[in-house]
Amino acid sequence: MSLRLKALALVEVLLRVPPLFVVDEFLKISLGLPVSSEEVPVLSNVTVDHVDILEPDVNYYDANFYNAFFVTFFKFLVCCSGCLSSLCIFVLYAKHLIIVYLYLTSLGIVFVSYWTNVSAIKQIQALAQLATSPHHSSSILEDILNLNLKNLFDLDGPGVLVVQNFAIQFALSIVFRNVHLGPRVPLIQKLLPVSFMAPSFLAMLPMPPNLLHHSPVFSSLLPLLLVKFVLWSSTYTIIHVIYAGYQHGRLFVSNYGLSALVETEWMRLNVPCVLRVFWVLRVAEHAILLLMDNYDEDTEEGVRISTLLAVQSLASMAKSLLVTGCETITAVLGMTSVISFFCHYIGNFFQWILLTDEEEDKSIGTVSAILFYILALQTGLTSLHPEKRFIRLCKNVCLLFTALLHFLHNIVNPMLMSLSASHNPSIHRHVRALGVCAFLIIFPISLLVYLWSQHNVSTWLLAVTAFSIEVIVKVVVSLMIYSLFLIDAYRSTFWEQLDDYVYYIRAFGNTIEFCFGIFLFFNGAWILLFESGGAIRAVMMCIHAYFNIWCEARAGWSVFMKRRTAVNKINSLKEASYTQLSNLDDVCAICYQEMHSAKITRCNHFFHGVCLRKWLYVQDRCPLCHDILYKIDNDANKDSNSDAEAEENRNNQNHVLEEGADLLLGDGVRWLRQN
Known part of the structure; x- marks a missing residue:
């Protein structure tokens, strides 16, 4: 990919990040719904003494309750509409995204211009009221005509404020002229700078305070009319784009299926990269706020103190960033994408060690992302208290890493079988594979020793232990079969019992895995019933029971019966x-x-x-x-x-x-x- 295409891809990714921030802000306020008792309206002033239960017309409590309900319901509708609009903008094509951002930029310039004019007029009027000197002129124009350089060049005077506002409004008018989507009529284009800078001109003249006070409103009318004209004239185009997108999706689903549509759009929108950029920017924003809070400007040694605080509070800062980095669903999605990115390169690292490049092994990033997101939903990560959220996040990452060990075993196992069966003379390939196996045995053992020495017995610890022992058993089984195949490769005669030995070893490993599957099912049932229930956990338990217990048991029994039948036939x-x-x-x-x-x-x-x-x-x-x-x-x-x-x-x-x-x-x- 050329540098130009990479730059365009990066720009498209950045264009899709702002809608995620909008959705994230709505989710931070829980879509306007009350999430704690502090947000629910409490009518503490209503007592039995104030309400006569014999009078049916007294409905003070009901009125306040219904008012609060309708206010909450209205906030919820507004938040849902905002989220839906942001997601619609997110899925637009790049050319439509640019049009949307140009429109929003022009609208934002109008409001920035208005508030800048309002702020400047207020300061100028305040300075005019404080001027009590008999030699002070009544306006900036008189200071210019009288060549009163002292007042004109006074840094705290109205003259400097007017010049600053002139420069700001002129810059805003130039930007607005280039980005607005309204009709490019030459007369309107020439009037736009005058409209933006009109309050600054009026502030130089001896104008009545009321007229000067309302001048920012009149100066915003022309650009605001252009913005509204663009909105009304584009209504049909907007409806047409939405309908065309609906028709495209419907036709695609009817021809190829929903999964194909999701996969195609996922690739077009480059969702993982967008989520990563969103999460990194979100964490960077929070980190800047933390650093600004730690900086003490009132002390002479502010820089030294801030540096010392940054060093001492590095761990707490990282903890705070991780906690806020998973406080909403969108933040969890961003963290999931980042974790998937790191897991992908961990898998690439082990593939580099094993000198293999199988395409199926590269799905480790996708698998880890799915596992982490399911764990986050299953444990209710976003709804926990910050301290509990950090602990749960660490536990989920630990569980994810044990699952990652299983995936690494799936990479090294076929490599071991291939090396042993083919009598591969490349010693360094054997050493690499055996080194990875040694890591898959030593690391889980070290992890279990640390966890059991630092934590009390809990359902989470039992789950991590089961996963770790299971991966150790699987590696030992692979090494035993590898040894048998290696011995068979050096034999000069046919080893008829080899198949039986391999079958018994694999049966032993599969039996251990099946027992751990049953144990994890009962462990999850205990969590569901007595610790933290939920629909997602119940669904995952059903999936685990079907695929990892029932299907495995049926497949194992089928193999056993086929083998027994074949043995009887052979005999x-x-x-x-x-x-x-x-x-x-x-x-x-x-x-x-x-x-x-x-x-x-x-x-x-x-x-x-x-x-x-x-x-x-x-x-x-x-x-x-x-x-x-x-x-x-x-x-x-x-x-x-x-x-x-x-x-x-x-x-x-x-x-x-x-x-x-x-x-x-x-x-x-x-x-x-x-x-």
């Missing part, structure tokens, strides 16, 4: 004798390895027992002649089922064989050894 076949194998003098047609032991099918074909067992996971026919591998029982139901299965296998034979190849090679071990 029904004859074992080849040493003489038969010597006379055959061939390799297994499935794995192409020498056969020191083999099973004989009904069609008189020889295969390794373990290879044939894997083949039976897919279908019941011989890999060579597609005849039935084993004897079929005489039961009618079994016959019908077998015939139906045979017919289906015939129709899908090519597809099944392709799938069977992957299962037969089991983790790619045999294929890697052959290549």
Whole structure:
């Protein structure tokens, strides 16, 4: 990407940040809704002595209650409208965004000009009233005509104020002339500077105070009329843009689906980058305010004291920034984007260590963002007291980091399997992978030792412990399988028991993970019932129960039943004798390895027992002649089922064989050894 395109992308990102600040300000006041008992109107002056319950016309309490309700409801509607308008501006295209900002800039210039004129006129009138000297002129014009340089160049006099206001209004008029979207009529363009600077001209003349007091209003009429004309004349265009956007979204959803529309708009708006810039600017704003509060201008050693305070309060300042950095939903989204950015580069760092560049592994930033945001919603991060919010934020980050360890294991595990099965002679690649595994074991252990020594037993600590032990178990299982594959790679003969050992080790690891899944479910249920309930936590528990418990249990049971069925089928076949194998003098047609032991099918074909067992996971026919591998029982139901299965296998034979190849090679071990 060229420098020009990068600059344009940055400008577009910056254009989308202000609407987020507007939404954030509305969320800071909770959309106008009362969030504490201090904001609810309390009628402390209403007592039983003041209300006669026998008079039905006395409704003082009800009147005040309904007034407060309608005021709150009106504030809520205004805040919701402001949020909706800001989000609509946020999703506009860049050319429309520029038009909106030009209009808002011109409107802002009108109000700045008005208040600047009002402030200058008030100061000039105040100075005129304080002038008690008999030699003082009644106006600036008389001072100019009398060449009264003392009054004209007095820094606290009206002359200097008029000159300053002249310069400000002239600059504002030039900017307004270039940015306003109204008709570019030459006469109006020439009158605009005069309109802006009219109060300054009148302040030089001996004018009546009332006329001078109202002059800023009249000076703002011409630019304000231009602004209103632009708004009214653009109404149809605005409606057309909104309707066109609605039509585009509707057509896109009907053709490609809602998820495709969200993904496309997410990429177009560059949402992660916009959220990061928004959060960084928000934190920078708060940091500047904190530094200004710490600076003591009244002392002679203000700079030294401020520097000392900055050093001493660095930790408290960082804590304050983190607390305010997640006080609203938009702030949490910004923090989520920042955390995703760092997690993405953490993943890139470990990919650099492992010398891998898999595209699927680069989703670590997206996964970490989703996890952090779900944790924030689940724990009610934005609604907590600042002190509790900081503690909860630290706990959520700790949980996120333990989840990150699992993701790192998913990166290093296939690398270990590939290195061991392919007999890769590159020692440094083995060392890198084993180093990452050592980190994934040592760091969780160190973390658990620290947490258990510093914190009391709690549901959060139990969850972190479960995640940490689980990742340790997964790494140990990977190392054990890596060792087995490495041993098998250096063997000169076929290791028939390898598949059994790998199955038992993985079954052990999966069982431990399943037990921890059940433990985390009950831990979450305890939190839901006795600590902090909520709809989001309940939904997440249901998702966890379905995917991590029910689906895993069903998949594990399915694998177990397939394996047991395959073993029973294999045991029904004859074992080849040493003489038969010597006379055959061939390799297994499935794995192409020498056969020191083999099973004989009904069609008189020889295969390794373990290879044939894997083949039976897919279908019941011989890999060579597609005849039935084993004897079929005489039961009618079994016959019908077998015939139906045979017919289906015939129709899908090519597809099944392709799938069977992957299962037969089991983790790619045999294929890697052959290549």
